[in-house]
Amino acid sequence: MPDITALPGFYRIAHADPGRRAVIDGDGTTTSYGELLALVNRVSHGLRARGLTRGDVVAGVLPNGLDQVVMLMATGQIGLYYVPVNWxxxxxxxAYILADCDARVVVAGPDRPVAGALTAAGLAAGQPATDPGDRTAGSVMWYTSGTTGFPKGVQRRLSGAEPEAAVPAVTWFLGEVCDLRPGDGIHLVTSPMYHSAPCAHTMFALHLGHTLVIAPGFDPAGVLELVDRHRVTNSMMVPTMFHRMLRLPEEVRRSYDLSSLRQVMHTGAACPPAVKKAVMDWWGPVLYEYYGSTEAAIAFAVKPHEWLERPGTVGRxxxxxxxxILGPEGEELPPGEPGMVYVKSGLGRFTYRKDPAKTAAGMRGEWYAPGDIGFLDKDGYLFLCDRRTDLIVSGGVNIYPAEVEAALLEHPAVADVAVIGVPDEEWGHRVAALVQPAPGARPTPQELLDHLGPRLARFKHPRIIEFRDELPRTPTGKLSRSRLREDYLTDRAPGPAAGPV
Structure with a gap:
């Protein structure tokens, strides 16, 4: 078997070791590196046959699976922008995203028909499996979630270099940040690839020579079974998944062998320290956290042992x-004082496609604000407080919903929770907690307030506690508090009040 550890990425690995396992799809179908490269090349030729040239845009309205992987790698070697669209x-x-990105070709699958779309198989039909000529690196253009308006594409300049040119730097970076190395790893895909982190980790895995195992969907026990069966070594997850897996009965949790896990990266939402600690007590010190955004990429990261020494940090x-960390007048704040987080990247600046005003609005010179409030400790580790848009100001005091949610999630009767601010004539805003009870549990508001007593200052306690059958989340596990707040204010049907603070 060839040594692939020094080869620069997927395309070279596929030539050197075509029999290597590349993808195990949700239905169990296995595709080798050689077979995957042949499909990728055919689709690349098919796109060029339709007149696409460097800088053009292809959109994919596809679920997780082989076709999504093929489109990522095909556009990535012929200088195209690829837009994965939430199906x-x-x-x-x-239609809005397809028009905004000026997609020349749209690819969709049978489960989500789109007018005028092609299929990956249709693009590949009749095309050669040889490498295309004049290969240059493409780029994925992800669209932001649009929770505060219409989504916008995050676009970066194409390098013009061959696809292999950036791989050594990416490999070094992943080793530094996540301890990921080229070789025989097994990467489990648990989240939709139309989001930036799972999509990027899919490509990273192939460039490292790893095998992709694609989960058919997120099921807590099903994910554990895949780890056990395929001896998964690394994955990317979100905190909601941890919470759901921790809720499995103890006998179910113990029935799976998870000793193969080496790195489980998590991002996308704040992870309550108690949840993260419980997962590492179960899986061992394998949780690697990073913080960033679609725009800023990975900006901060923390390894397991660092986090255990500083619980709650998202890293340096x-x-x-x-x-x-800047104050309201742009002044730099000292360690320990919360303010707006700004980052400056060596990756080069991004732009929002067709929206220079929005691009400029998020920048302060070369510095970009992801929109979060946080503080740095004396050693430069970042601790997040909350999103600026989710901050609750009650009686002139700042209250961070994520902090209240984390404390409530420690209660065994709470399966999920969202904390929002609702208007109040006297206080400006009141803290309201919308709680999804654990299966079979029936907590009372007073029981939850008693639980918060030793954990949070009294002014942070919810004045309203309501119980909901389910709380809406995005496929990546993020709560849209803005949507929940709008729904709450529209319904105007508060449940039992927790009483005055």
Whole structure:
């Protein structure tokens, strides 16, 4: 078997070791590196046959699976922008993104038809499996979630270099940040690839020579079974997944062998320290956390042992990044004082496609604000407080919903929770907690307030506690507090009040 550890990425690995396992799809179908490269090359030729040239845009309205992987790697070697589109969106929402990105070709699958779309198989039909000529690196252009308006594409300049040129730097970076190395790893895909982190880790895994195991969907016991069966070594997850797996009965949790896990990266939402500690007590010190955004990429990272020494941190700036905490007048704040987080990247600046005003609005010179409030400790580790848009100001005091949510999630009767601010004539805003009880549990508001007593200052306690059957989350596990707040204010049907603070 060839030594692939020094080869620069997927395309070279596939030539050197075509029999190597590349993808185990959700239905169990296995595709080798050689077979995957042949499909990738055919689709690349098919796109060029339709007149696409460097800088053009291809959109994919595809679920997780082989076709999504093929489109990522095909556009990535012929200088195209690829836009993965959330296939759960409505026709109108999809049409907006396709028009905004100026997609020359749209690829969709049978489960989500899109007018005028092609299939990956149709693009590949009749095309040669040889490498295309004049290969240059493409780029993925992810669209932001749009929770505060219409989504926008995050676009970066194409390098013009061959696809292999950036791989050594990426490999070094992943080793520094996540201890990931080229070789025989097994990467489990648990989240939709139309989001930036799972999509990027899919490509990273192939460039490292790893095998992709694609989960058919997130099921807590099903994910554990895949880890056990395929001896998964690394994965990317979100905190909601940890919470759901921890809720499995003890006998179910113990029935799976998870000793193969080496790195489980998590991002996308704040992870309550108690949840993260419980997972590491179960899996061992394998949780690697990073913080960033679609725009800023990975800006901060923390390894397991670092986090255990500083519970709650999201890490220090990664190589190539700088960080500052700024006050409302743009003044730099000292360690320990919360303010807006700003980062500066060595990756070069991004732009929002067709929206220079929005691009400029998020920048302060070369510094970009992801929109979060946090503080740095004396050693430069970042601790997040909350999103600026989710901050609750009650009686002139700042209250961070994420902190209250983390404390409530420690109660065994709470399966999920969202904390929002609702208008109040006297206080400005009141803290309201929308709680999804654990299966079979029936907590009372007073029981939850008693639980918060030793954990949070009284002014942070919810004045309203309501119980909901389910709380809406995005496929990556993020709560849209803005949507929950709008729904709450529209319904105006508060449940039992927790009483005055």
């Amino acid at each position: 759960h969106l409505t026709d109108a929402e999809i 700036p990664v190589p190539g990044f700088e960080a500052r």
